[in-house]
Amino acid sequence: MKIAILSRNPKLYSTRRLVEAAKNRGHEVRVIDALRCYMNIASHNPQIHYRGEVLENFDAVIPRIGASITFYGTAVLRQFEMMNVYPLNESVAISRSRDKLRSLQLLSRRGIGLPVTSFAHSPDDIEDLLSIVGGAPAVIKLLEGTQGVGVVLAETNQAAESVIQAFMGLKQHILVQEFIKEAKGADIRAFVVGGKVVAAMKRQAKDGEFRSNLHRGGSAALCRITPEERTTALRAAKVMGLNVCGVDLLRSNHGSVVMEVNSSPGLEGIEAASGKDIADLIIEFIEKNAKPNRTQTKGQG
Numbered sequence: 001m002k003i004a005i006l007s008r009n010p011k012l013y014s015t016r017r018l019v020e021a022a023k024n025r026g027h028e029v030r031v032i033d034a035l036r037c038y039m040n041i042a043s044h045n046p047q048i049h050y051r052g053e054v055l056e057n058f059d060a061v062i063p064r065i066g067a068s069i070t071f072y073g074t075a076v077l078r079q080f081e082m083m084n085v086y087p088l089n090e091s092v093a094i095s096r097s098r099d100k101l102r103s104l105q106l107l108s109r110r111g112i113g114l115p116v117t118s119f120a121h122s123p124d125d126i127e128d129l130l131s132i133v134g135g136a137p138a139v140i141k142l143l144e145g146t147q148g149v150g151v152v153l154a155e156t157n158q159a160a161e162s163v164i165q166a167f168m169g170l171k172q173h174i175l176v177q178e179f180i181k182e183a184k185g186a187d188i189r190a191f192v193v194g195g196k197v198v199a200a201m202k203r204q205a206k207d208g209e210f211r212s213n214l215h216r217g218g219s220a221a222l223c224r225i226t227p228e229e230r231t232t233a234l235r236a237a238k239v240m241g242l243n244v245c246g247v248d249l250l251r252s253n254h255g256s257v258v259m260e261v262n263s264s265p266g267l268e269g270i271e272a273a274s275g276k277d278i279a280d281l282i283i284e285f286i287e288k289n290a291k292p293n294r295t296q297t298k299g300q301g
């Protein structure tokens, strides 16, 4: 097969591993920077051009689209779909997963357990907004944040109100969540490939920190998940329409709840923790599924 990897940087661990796995399995593989692609869209013969060349005859495309380039990255992916190239994850599913509010609403509609959550833009009654999640302690998040930046734990109602006011001043959407204290600074990442949880890890925040992000000094270790957690992760992946994703769960005293679903989950942490060749499993999934019209949008984006 001829496989394209949409990635801005061939040196990134996940990109390198996918290239390696594809080559090991006998495929031709090329890393393409989505931002450098340009396209002829008003044509019966959709094309993607790249550095003066027309990209042709790809069987599959692996999107590794960073949060900062979601808009253009998904447009390029959609173009591949229009050319009948099989996407590991579809553009519509990636767009859906990048909108946190929409994702939480979709998951909630299908009855998937979530932390009690409220969201707002410019609430006139902050006290009421807070009361929805049972008051402090509460976690307040900037919607645009990544790697734990913009996620704040407010221990008192007063602190929570100040943080919400500060975020309002930034004209941002605000997400307010019950603080799952029982999780003790840990979350679970369940890595899903093609309807199976292929590995899971527990990320533990460093001392004195509640955010388990590895970028915030957290550490990862292999972990065993319960059958319920497995089912929840698979259902969440299905609702989001993602073949490959990282489902992040918090262990709360009302069950394990989904915090977020990541459509371009990194391979480094999970391969190190599990000792598994996840990149190989991803390529294997593509081999089995990369046929025209295998996607929900039938290649129409």
Ligand SMILES: Nc1ncnc2c1ncn2[C@@H]1O[C@H](COP(=O)(O)OP(=O)(O)OP(=O)(O)O)[C@@H](O)[C@H]1O
Pocket (backbone or CB within 6 Å): 115, 139, 141, 145, 146, 147, 148, 149, 151, 177, 178, 179, 180, 181, 183, 185, 186, 187, 205, 210, 211, 212, 213, 250, 259, 260
């Ligand atoms: N409601 C909560 N209760 C307890 N801990 C939480 C809660 N929400 C978030 N956390 C902790 O904070 C960390 C960061 O939160 P979250 O994943 O929502 O934001 P983010 O990591 O910045 O976003 P992204 O993963 O998209 O980059 C989580 O990994 C988790 O450890």
Ligand SMILES: [Mg+2]
Pocket (backbone or CB within 6 Å): 147, 148, 213, 248, 260
């Ligand atoms: Mg996170």
Ligand SMILES: [Mg+2]
Pocket (backbone or CB within 6 Å): 146, 260
């Ligand atoms: Mg997140």
